[in-house]
Amino acid sequence: MTRKYIPPHSPFYIVMLGLLSALPPLAIDMGLPAIPALEAAFHIDIGAATRTLTVFLLGFSVGPILFGPLSDRYGRKPVLLLGLGLFSLVSLACACTGQIADLLLLRLLQGVAAGAAAALPAAIVRDVFTGHAALSRQSYVALVNAVAPLVAPLLGAGLLAFGSWRLIYGCLGVIGLVLLVLGALGYQETRPPQANAQNPFSAALSAYSQVLRNKHYLVHAGLLAASFGTMFAYITGSSAVFIDMLGVSSAAYGALFALTAAGTISGAAAGARLAHRWNPGRLLAGAVIASALICGALLVAALCGVHSVAVVAAFVLLSNVCAGIVMPHATHQALATVGQVAGSASALLRSIQMLAGASAGALIGLLSGNPLSVMATVMTLYAVLGVVFLVVSSRLFYSKKEPQ
Numbered sequence: 001m002t003r004k005y006i007p008p009h010s011p012f013y014i015v016m017l018g019l020l021s022a023l024p025p026l027a028i029d030m031g032l033p034a035i036p037a038l039e040a041a042f043h044i045d046i047g048a049a050t051r052t053l054t055v056f057l058l059g060f061s062v063g064p065i066l067f068g069p070l071s072d073r074y075g076r077k078p079v080l081l082l083g084l085g086l087f088s089l090v091s092l093a094c095a096c097t098g099q100i101a102d103l104l105l106l107r108l109l110q111g112v113a114a115g116a117a118a119a120l121p122a123a124i125v126r127d128v129f130t131g132h133a134a135l136s137r138q139s140y141v142a143l144v145n146a147v148a149p150l151v152a153p154l155l156g157a158g159l160l161a162f163g164s165w166r167l168i169y170g171c172l173g174v175i176g177l178v179l180l181v182l183g184a185l186g187y188q189e190t191r192p193p194q195a196n197a198q199n200p201f202s203a204a205l206s207a208y209s210q211v212l213r214n215k216h217y218l219v220h221a222g223l224l225a226a227s228f229g230t231m232f233a234y235i236t237g238s239s240a241v242f243i244d245m246l247g248v249s250s251a252a253y254g255a256l257f258a259l260t261a262a263g264t265i266s267g268a269a270a271g272a273r274l275a276h277r278w279n280p281g282r283l284l285a286g287a288v289i290a291s292a293l294i295c296g297a298l299l300v301a302a303l304c305g306v307h308s309v310a311v312v313a314a315f316v317l318l319s320n321v322c323a324g325i326v327m328p329h330a331t332h333q334a335l336a337t338v339g340q341v342a343g344s345a346s347a348l349l350r351s352i353q354m355l356a357g358a359s360a361g362a363l364i365g366l367l368s369g370n371p372l373s374v375m376a377t378v379m380t381l382y383a384v385l386g387v388v389f390l391v392v393s394s395r396l397f398y399s400k401k402e403p404q
Contacts, residue, residue: 005188008128014137016186017121018144019179020080023087024060024114025145027172028053029152034165041165042100055104056111061354063115068123068347069204075191076120076127076343080183083116088176094169110172115350117179123346126335127190135280135332139272142328146265150258192340207344214345219393220334221349223288225356226386227326230291230379231264232357234316236364237375245371246309256313263317267324274325281394284329288390291322292383299376307372319379326386356382 006013031052038044038052063083071079090110097103125137159167211217242248242256267287274283298315331349338345360378367374 006186008190012186014140015144016182017124018141018147020183021118021121021141021145022148023118023176023179024056024111025148026152026175027087027091027110027114028056029149030156030159030168030172031165034156034160034168037160037165038100038103042103044100048100051104052107055108056114057354057358059108059111059113060115060118061111061351061358063112064119064347064350065115065208066112066204067116068119068344069207069341071120071123071191071343071347072207072341073203075189076124077183077187077189079343080117080120080187081180083113083118083120084176084180084183087113087117088173088180091169091173091176095166095173115347119347119350120343122331122335122349123342124187124190125332126338126342126346127192132280135329136272138332139268139328142324142331143265143268143272146261146268146324149261150265191343204344207341208348210341211338211345211348214337215396216337216393217334217345219389219396220330221352222389223284223386223393224327224330224334224349225352226382226389227288227291227323227330228353229356229360229382230295230386231320231323233360233364233375233378233382234260234319235357236361237371237378238316240371241312241375242309246307246312248309256309260313260316260320263320264324267321267326268328269324270321271325271328280329280333284326284333285390285394287322287325287329288383288386291319291326292380292387294318294322295376295380295383299373299380302370302372302376312372319383 006016039048042048067079067083087110090106090113094103094106094110097106121141122138125134125141128134129137155171156168159171238257238260242252248256271283271287294315298312298319301311301315334349335342335345360382363378363381364374367377
């Protein structure tokens with residue numbers, strides 16, 4: 001009897017891929033409310049407690065690069081199940097550890113495992129769909145993924161109301177286990193057939209060498225990184241702006257963060273619908289240019305002394321709408337010409353995205369002065385960088401026929 005998997009054209013298939021892609025933000029944001037609890041439990045300062053986030057990001061940036069080529073060599077499904085199984089086990093181990101050093105090591109491994117699983121949905125979309133259908137599905141995956149930052153902090157806070165910080169990691173382990181079962185029963189292998197007798201290390205070198213010579217991939221990876229850097233500059237600087245500078249309460253900050261994060265969801269949803277009606281290149285270009293104009297306007301307002309919660313939130317909301325359009329479109333375009341190394345290309349794309357976010361956050365910390373001006377400056381720098389990549393892409397590619 002033939003096993004019945006989730007059909008690729010079913011909405012449940014996109015939800016499944018979106019949940020896999022949302023694993024990293026769940027693992028990061030669910031733990032945010034538990035930072036004070038970690039300080040008290042391990043008798044450490046806030047710097048040591050927040051390193052649980054840093055090491056996770058470090059592991060996540062490495063995981064896709066390591067496991068992406070393996071998905072091209074052995075298939076998406078074995079790597080997916082390996083990543084989810086390791087994520088679940090390590091999460092449960094985090095819940096049982098009694099030393100901060102052990103927790104940091106486990107969080108590093110958890111990030112690697114999340115990177116192995118979460119880098120594959122973009123490649124799976126590339127495997128199954130083509131043209132406008134692929135672009136639309138990529139936008140809907142981004143839409144599901146964008147919900148995670150809204151839900152995760154609330155879920156973490158709710159769990160803390162019923163138990164200690166260990167309950168959060170236990171819940172992450174259960175989530176990993178549920179996704180493992182879902183992937184095993186619902187996902188049928190999609191890797192294109194290929195004859196590849198190389199060992200994984202040679203395959204990785206060959207795949208990344210091929211990807212890094214692909215100008216189309218590199219330019220659109222730059223667009224994705226610039227857009228994510230713009231958004232992450234806000235994520236990093238928002239608490240200093242809204243709470244410390246503008247004096248809103250923690251509860252109000254949470255509501256504002258949810259509102260602005262909803263901009264990304266709205267952008268992804270709009271991009272998915274407009275993909276069938278507008279030229280993809282023009283839609284991408286319009287969102288990139290609009291982002292630069294919006295961030296520039298926010299910077300001008302900041303330098304002119306406009307310190308209004310409503311004004312800042314409105315500009316950031318519009319910027320995030322642009323990011324919601326740009327990121328799935330840039331992802332689709334980056335993977336449109338990579339052929340049989342889509343897994344490696346997708347993995348590298350996710351790592352580049354995370355490194356861009358980390359650099360934006362680091363730049364926020366390095367600059368001094370008015371928190372709003374600093375945040376707006378970094379947002380504008382990355383938005384303008386996106387325009388630079390857009391100009392390069394238009395000169396190299398869009399004068400010719402666009403890949404569909």
